[in-house]
Amino acid sequence: MKTILGLGKILAFASLFSLTSCGSYNRLVTLEQTVNKKWADVQSVYQRRADLIPNLVQTVAGAANFEKSTLTEVTNARASVGQVKLDPTKAPTDAAELEKFQQAQGQLSTALSRLLVVSENYPQLRATEAFQNLQAQLEGTENRISVERNNFNTAVQEYNTALGQFPTNMLNKMFGFKERPFFNAAPGAEKAPEVKFDFNKPAAPTATP
């Protein structure tokens, strides 16, 4: 009788273990899918920004004697972004790869913000509807980039944490799950709100606290 009870215990724990590890495996798969989905979202907002640039360049180039060097810089940065191709459906597993991607995008951010700063010297250009529309879109795109990057980082964090936890951590070796790298938190050049512009604000009428 006693042995039967003991056997029952072992059976219970064994079935329990397979049950939880099955659940953990499924959870890891789900989390990995989420990471990939968020990565795709990140890619699409960066793509959205890249798509705006030809239009922006064209609009700005139309302005009388606009400084050529800033324009060239944007065009070049846009081109180098195009060269760093990462699989848009699968989040990178290599931290160096992501770093390279981030650097290229960061250069484009810098070039764009410089262009917008320079454009302040061209009030006629800034008064045009085309430029204002582009500016609104650029602002929106920068905001979206920061949101999607944050979402991606959150998803990666959840996935990486799950990978390191018991009993999941026994699975990653069996099934080859890998940790994913993060985006760095705003390393200066990447800081989105640099592109922010408020041309309704000639004398900064912010209320003093």
Next chain:
Amino acid sequence: MHRHLWNLVLGIFFGIWCLGFGISSAAFGAEVLPPKPPGYFNDYAGVVPKDKALALNEKLAQFERDTSDQVVVAVYRKMESDSSIEDYAQRIAQAWGVGQKGQRNGVVLLVFVDDRKISIQVGYGLEGALPDVTAFDIRTRHITPRFRTGDYAGGLDEGIDLILKAIRGEYKGDGGTVREKSRTSPSTGCGPLGFLIMLIIVLSIIRLGRRRGGYGYTGLGGPFVSSGWGGGWSGGSSSSSSSGGGFSGFSGGGGSFGGGGSSGSW
């Protein structure tokens, strides 16, 4: 046989405990997000006359019944954050879950009177109907010019009108708001395994024969008390405190926001 079952139950609790660790690892910043407001139009700064606020609230509630789009307006005195208005506003909109979950059709208009900051946040599902350019136009050409002259009610009225005009027709409503339709149904997000575990837990609890006193509480239908929190948010005429029967309360449908819209100062 009973001991066998008991072991199983214990083991399952252990399993849940292990899984629970993964979920509880979300990290939050130090800033304070205002709690979900009780109505569609919420004036915590006391800059809009009460009857006007109530009328706007009803208008927005009716708009959800007609279109299922949720548009929530909240006017505060100050931001409780060091972030930029666009980041802060996006997090607030996301936290409130404005818009339906599937359509993600929410719009949040936030105003911080003392900071002279305003933000229109557009949910993913309305980015086509209300693109950044339109939001920018509504903000800079229709709302903030009036704000500059101190006409908050007029600016908000016109801004809301234009937002509703832009997004009307994108989705169809079914005559009720989320709050009106809400029931306390248990979430079924666990899948069959979760269901099995829940079943076993429930069975084991029944078996153990332990009874606790009834809770008898529902989170719905009570009077709306906009409690002050953190000092900064309270002390305005919240539209909810008004009488005039039939105030329509707001419940978020679980919509999400990706930074679309337009934000700035005036």
